[in-house]
Amino acid sequence: MAKQLKKIIDTSTEAKIKEAAKKLFTQKGFNAVKTREIATEAGINLALLNYYFRSKQKLFDIIMAENLISFRKGMSDVLNNEKGDIYKKIEKLAIYYIDTLKENPNLALFVINAIHDNQHDIFNSTEDSLHQSRKHFAKQFLKEIQDGKMAPIHPVHLMSNIIGLIVMPFLAKPMMLKRLHVSEKEFTQIMDERKKLIPIWIKAMLK
Amino acid sequence: MAKQLKKIIDTSTEAKIKEAAKKLFTQKGFNAVKTREIATEAGINLALLNYYFRSKQKLFDIIMAENLISFRKGMSDVLNNEKGDIYKKIEKLAIYYIDTLKENPNLALFVINAIHDNQHDIFNSTEDSLHQSRKHFAKQFLKEIQDGKMAPIHPVHLMSNIIGLIVMPFLAKPMMLKRLHVSEKEFTQIMDERKKLIPIWIKAMLK
DNA sequence: GTCTATATTCTGATAGAC
DNA sequence: GTCTATCAGAATATAGAC
Structure with a gap:
């Protein structure tokens, strides 16, 4: 009880280290971040990092797991609980992920890199x-096709299209800003536009 | 003359190192790859790496440049030389990149990481x-919109959509294979399908 | 729990023999 | 050109005082 309360309002050293590590690891990846950097960012001593988390690797694994959970949570929530039709769900997905990525654009690249990293078997967790x-x-999806409302395509196409339209602008963001001369503010506006556009686009392209 | 010939048929130590480095750097990025790993992969001694390329950084810069050139070549060729309409160009782009990424799926992630890496200013090269x-x-693109053939959208939308539809399945490939139970062969087939589908999709969604 | 100092390992690079 | 041996510095991790 007291323990739980402690955890919730934790602004302790442990929490500070985790926060600093999360920021840096998500931004630059495992190898590019040095433990001294995390310690400095957290405003603590280097030795405390190992005191609380035993090793850099273990600390990273925790951050990795948390990032993946937050990335999946939206999908689970939307696909599972929403009663809407397929395009309504796609809109909810777009809204959730675009809002998440607006706050932390690096999360996209982090997850993509995690997907390609054989070291962490991120598909193991059988989240029922x-x-x-x-x-x-x-x-x-299958019903749409059977009812003749959607072209018969492989699920890989559907998933690629949904994820691609939502995530790609954030992955290519630095290029977009530079090459197309777009400001941060404009970019945010354009991303907000996409929340409505993506489900419309998906519907149009798969008719 | 003799020099040039030598370079073309080069299976020498220098070439072996470069090949090994290309494979590893493209797969795992600069920091994750150790010089000893490159040497082993190339089947040579560690000292030779520095003998031929002076430093790990210089070697990486060469690989980086070559990867980026091969990634841009298609775009330049297609957009510049092809006389077709906008959808024909999109199809040519799709064909070029999908074929390139089929051979080297890691290239996509490498380029995305390079885009986010402030250390290498990959947008500096003013390729006219x-x-x-x-x-x-x-x-x-603008003419299409003025003629009322295309919905008036921001270029960021168009570029995000084209790149997203082409590149995303390769970025998410490990997930696709595992989660959707798709074999390598099936995946390749599906990617080939996309060459024709993507221009059609883009046309449909932007009408 | 937190710090300083230090041990230990890793890693890029070089010297020098062949 | 290629190798073995080794250096110098960085980076992770720990010992031990407080």
Whole structure:
């Protein structure tokens, strides 16, 4: 009880280290971040990092897990609980991820790198909720096709298109800003536009 | 003359190092790759790496440049030289990049990471050819909108959509294969399908 | 729990023999 | 050109005082 309360309002050293590590690891990846950097960013001594987390690797694993959970949470929530049709769900997905990535654009690259990193088997965690929600979404998808409302395409196409349209602008953001002479503020506005546009686009392209 | 011939048929130590470095750097990035690893992969001694390339950094810069050139070459060629309409160009782009990424799926992640890496200013090289070709493509794009053939959207939307649809499946490939139970062969087939589908999709969504 | 000082390992690079 | 041996510095991790 007291323990739980402590955790919630934790502004302790442990929390500070984790926060600093999260910021840096998400931004630059495992190898580019040095433990001294984390310590400085957290405003603590280097030795405390190992005192609380034993090793840099263990600290990273925790950050990795938390990032992935927050990245998946939206998908699980939307696909599972929303009663809407397939395009409504896509809109909810777009809203959730675009808002998340607006706050932390580096999260996209972090997750993509994690997907390619064989060291961490991030697909191991058999999250039943997410698995089930996907099944339901897949059913809706198949029904659309059977009813002749959607062109018969492979699920890989659908998923690639949804994820691609949502995530790619954030992955290519530095290029977009420089090459197309777009300001941060404009970029944010354009991303907000996409929340409405993406479901419309998906519907149009798969008709 | 003799020198040039030598370079073309080079299977020498220098070439072996470069090949090994290219493979590893493209796969894992600069920091994750250790010089000893490159030496082992190339089947040579560690000292030879510095003998031929002076430093790890210089070696990486060469690989980086070559990767970026091969990644841009397609864009420059297509946008510049092709006389087709905007959708024909998009199809040519899709064909070029999908074929390139089929051979080296890691290239996509490498370029994305390079885009985010402030250490290497990859936008500095003022390739006039590419710049000019973009201008022409931009004109075609604007004309489509003025003629009422295309919805009036920001260029960021268009570029995000084109790049997203082409590149995202390769970025998410490990996830796609595992989660959607797709084999390597199937994946390749699906990517080939996308060459024809992407221009059609873009046309449909932007009408 | 927190710090200073230090041990230990890793890593890029070089010297010098062949 | 290629190798072995080694250096110098960086980076992770720990010992031990407070």
